[in-house]
Amino acid sequence: MSSAVSVLKEGITGKISHFTSDEVAGKLLTMGVLPGSRVQIVRIAPFKGGYYLKIDGINLAVRQQEASSIVLEIA
Amino acid sequence: MKTIALAGNPNSGKSSVFNQLTGLRQKVANFPGVTVEKKTGVCRLGEQEVLLVDLPGAYSLYPNSSDEQVVLNILANPGDENYPDALVYIADQTHLEKHFLLLTQILDLGIPCVLGLNMADMAEKQGLRVDTAGLSRLLKIPVVNFSARLGTNLDSLKTEMASLLASPPPARQEAFHNSSEAEARIISRIQQDLGVENPYRALLLAHHADKYPFLSQEDKQHLARICQEEKFQRTRQQIAETLKRYERFTPLLRQCLVESQERVTFTDRVDSVLTHRLWAPVIFFTLMFLVFQAVFAWAEAPMNWIEQSFGSLGSYVKETLPDGWLAQLLADGIIAGLGGIVVFVPQIGILFLIITILEEIGYMSRAAFISDRLMQQFGMNGRSVIALVSGGACAIPAIMSTRTIGNWKERLTTILVTPFISCSARIPVYAVLIGFVVPPTQVGIFNLQGLAFMGLYLLGIVAALGSAWAFKKILRSEDPSWLMLELPPYRWPVWRNVWLTVYEKVSSFVLEAGKVILLISIILWALASFGPGEGMTRASEEAALQARQNNLEVAQAADLEAALRMEASYAGHLGKVMEPFIEPLGFDWKIGIALLTSFAAREVFVGTMATLYSIGSTDEEATIKEQMAQAVHPETGLKVYTPAASLSLLIFYVFALQCMSTLAVVKRETGSWKWPLLQFFFMGTLAYLGSLAAYQLLS
Numbered sequence: 001m002s003s004a005v006s007v008l009k010e011g012i013t014g015k016i017s018h019f020t021s022d023e024v025a026g027k028l029l030t031m032g033v034l035p036g037s038r039v040q041i042v043r044i045a046p047f048k049g050g051y052y053l054k055i056d057g058i059n060l061a062v063r064q065q066e067a068s069s070i071v072l073e074i075a
Numbered sequence: 076m077k078t079i080a081l082a083g084n085p086n087s088g089k090s091s092v093f094n095q096l097t098g099l100r101q102k103v104a105n106f107p108g109v110t111v112e113k114k115t116g117v118c119r120l121g122e123q124e125v126l127l128v129d130l131p132g133a134y135s136l137y138p139n140s141s142d143e144q145v146v147l148n149i150l151a152n153p154g155d156e157n158y159p160d161a162l163v164y165i166a167d168q169t170h171l172e173k174h175f176l177l178l179t180q181i182l183d184l185g186i187p188c189v190l191g192l193n194m195a196d197m198a199e200k201q202g203l204r205v206d207t208a209g210l211s212r213l214l215k216i217p218v219v220n221f222s223a224r225l226g227t228n229l230d231s232l233k234t235e236m237a238s239l240l241a242s243p244p245p246a247r248q249e250a251f252h253n254s255s256e257a258e259a260r261i262i263s264r265i266q267q268d269l270g271v272e273n274p275y276r277a278l279l280l281a282h283h284a285d286k287y288p289f290l291s292q293e294d295k296q297h298l299a300r301i302c303q304e305e306k307f308q309r310t311r312q313q314i315a316e317t318l319k320r321y322e323r324f325t326p327l328l329r330q331c332l333v334e335s336q337e338r339v340t341f342t343d344r345v346d347s348v349l350t351h352r353l354w355a356p357v358i359f360f361t362l363m364f365l366v367f368q369a370v371f372a373w374a375e376a377p378m379n380w381i382e383q384s385f386g387s388l389g390s391y392v393k394e395t396l397p398d399g400w401l402a403q404l405l406a407d408g409i410i411a412g413l414g415g416i417v418v419f420v421p422q423i424g425i426l427f428l429i430i431t432i433l434e435e436i437g438y439m440s441r442a443a444f445i446s447d448r449l450m451q452q453f454g455m456n457g458r459s460v461i462a463l464v465s466g467g468a469c470a471i472p473a474i475m476s477t478r479t480i481g482n483w484k485e486r487l488t489t490i491l492v493t494p495f496i497s498c499s500a501r502i503p504v505y506a507v508l509i510g511f512v513v514p515p516t517q518v519g520i521f522n523l524q525g526l527a528f529m530g531l532y533l534l535g536i537v538a539a540l541g542s543a544w545a546f547k548k549i550l551r552s553e554d555p556s557w558l559m560l561e562l563p564p565y566r567w568p569v570w571r572n573v574w575l576t577v578y579e580k581v582s583s584f585v586l587e588a589g590k591v592i593l594l595i596s597i598i599l600w601a602l603a604s605f606g607p608g609e610g611m612t613r614a615s616e617e618a619a620l621q622a623r624q625n626n627l628e629v630a631q632a633a634d635l636e637a638a639l640r641m642e643a644s645y646a647g648h649l650g651k652v653m654e655p656f657i658e659p660l661g662f663d664w665k666i667g668i669a670l671l672t673s674f675a676a677r678e679v680f681v682g683t684m685a686t687l688y689s690i691g692s693t694d695e696e697a698t699i700k701e702q703m704a705q706a707v708h709p710e711t712g713l714k715v716y717t718p719a720a721s722l723s724l725l726i727f728y729v730f731a732l733q734c735m736s737t738l739a740v741v742k743r744e745t746g747s748w749k750w751p752l753l754q755f756f757f758m759g760t761l762a763y764l765g766s767l768a769a770y771q772l773l774s
Binding site for chain 2: 028
């Protein structure tokens with residue numbers, strides 16, 4: 001099953017299958033976030049705030065709108 | 076002297092390495108044309124000395140911020156004055172994979188490199204081991220494993236740097252990135268047409284032509300034409316290139332890395348509290364409150380001490396030197412001006428001490444994460460919070476700290492509203508005037524004056540957020556806005572870095588803002604000491620006459636003379652010109668002068684008031700308060716400083732941008748006079764209207 005990070009709940013883990021926005025992909029790639037990277041949703045700030053993601057051991061904060069372009073493959 | 080650049084991702088511990096290699100032999104300036112901090116320092120490598128340039132942290136040569144743009148501009152342009160002879164690439168070996176993108180890009184540019192694997196101590200703790208010899212063989216560059224935090228094995232790094240300069244490696248035959256067909260076509264056209272030798276440099280030209288400041292208009296147009304003819308898709312190509320790089324170096328790294336099992340780390344445990352949906356804001360605000368308390372409480376003693384020292388130095392000069400304009404210039408112009416600069420050192424020092432510690436620990440990026448949503452409501456970015464908090468000490472470093480905000484509109488908004496946050500220079504003004512309006516009564520555990528202080532700060536915050544909201548509606552932006560912020564693992568601060576940062580911030584304040592303050596202080600002294608025509612002489616005669624008639628004592632006579640001379644001086648005339656404009660706010664010409672002089676720096680207000688009420692070298696707030704309390708309007712005979720007028724003046728100081736240094740910094744950050752002027756006028760208008768309303772309603 002695959003779905004965008006922005007619709008998932010805290011604590012869920014998965015692998016990035018693809019990005020739905022080239023713009024966001026370009027930026028995330030430079031930070032070491034790739035298709036195949038293992039993602040854990042560590043925390044979601046209240047009121048649709050930021051997403052605290054653990055991606056291959058790196059902690060990264062992104063906004064909801066960026067989170068919506070990251071698609072996870074969930075086992 | 077040869078130049079060696081220090082490059083790496085943010086959070087690679089690059090500045091620790093820089094500090095270890097250069098110590099106090101470093102200089103901070105700006106890269107030309109932008110306000111990105113440029114740190115250079117001299118480093119001793121055996122017999123020779125080299126110039127070390129600390130490039131800003133960057134993730135890749137595809138810039139997302141002005142920091143990254145600077146790195147690109149330098150490394151992609153061999154004609155740049157900072158183009159290095161060799162480069163030390165610092166990588167965090169506990170997250171080696173993501174540090175390799177920029178490294179392989181730099182290697183493809185043909186710059187001789189040493190790879191420094193930092194954080195050996197952390198790796199050891201995590202049970203991680205890197206095969207440095209193997210990595211060196213695969214990458215064909217020297218690799219050194221060290222820890223900048225502990226200072227271990229830095230000598231090997233220096234040895235490698237020296238040998239890289241002594242015998243530069245031959246140009247690499249094989250690039251790390253194998254160009255695709257589309258890339259190869261455009262590369263060869265650019266190589267031919269623009270005479271660029273390095274293929275990757277040619278490719279970067281295709282990607283960034285419109286952003287390079289060093290290209291001529293002609294070249295830019297030519298490149299645009301080539302890209303169009305070849306139907307070059309920038310973002311697509313960038314993604315493809317990045318992915319190909321990862322595909323290539325990830326297996327290489329796997330061979331050289333003995334990884335440990337992932338586990339719940341210390342950082343995860345701390346973050347489960349510090350980014351908790353309930354605890355995070357509570358902790359954040361408590362922390363900010365404590366920061367403020369610390370800045371006020373700890374700075375008080377040294378500030379008093381500095382004020383007293385400069386005060387007695389001034390009196391000493393006046394007593395020892397023969398009376399005349401030279402002694403006065405020294406005592407009232409220069410020494411008083413210097414005192415006005417140095418007195419802010421404790422506050423700025425303490426604020427930056429705490430902010431740097433929080434930054435070093437890794438808390439600041441969490442603060443940005445938790446406040447991002449709120450800041451977005453006001454058209455800003457989570458990172459804006461750092462600027463707004465720093466604005467509580469001084470808007471100048473705060474505005475400088477906005478350069479990590481990638482989105483121009485969010486950055487501009489932050490720059491424009493930061494001066495609304497009450498800075499430390501407003502404190503003396505608040506202190507004097509609150510002492511006037513508000514009685515020092517205790518209400519429960521609170522002191523009424525303390526509450527008034529807090530009210531003024533809140534007023535500033537409301538004004539900042541309110542105008543940010545307005546800018547959000549007005550300003551247009553094409554740039555997409557994003558956060559994408561790395562949250563580094565929590566670490567114990569490296570004290571060496573902390574001290575160096577504090578030292579640097581304080582000295583840049585003293586040297587940069589101090590120059591302006593001192594200059595204005597001297598100008599002010601001149602304006603107050605000289606007057607047009609015979610006015611000044613007549614004022615002295617008039618004073619002598621009145622003194623004789625009223626049998627005044629020597630000290631009183633001197634006071635009277637000074638006051639009359641002030642009225643006859645250039646400053647007095649300026650104040651009187653202003654009077655009709657500021658009368659509706661409840662201000663007289665003396666306040667008018669103080670408003671003018673405050674423009675140099677708000678804290679000058681207190682000093683100006685001291686001069687105007689001719690209380691000589693006593694800069695003490697209590698004395699000034701007494702004098703102001705007695706001040707009456709010459710025609711109406713009513714008191715000048717009624718509660719209404721004082722409140723009006725307070726509101727004026729909360730809102731108005733009376734700071735030349737801030738305007739200068741905004742001009743530098745935004746690149747034009749348009750924004751500082753706009754900022755000056757809208758803040759001024761708000762101040763005028765606010766004061767007008769307060770005075771008219773209350774009087």
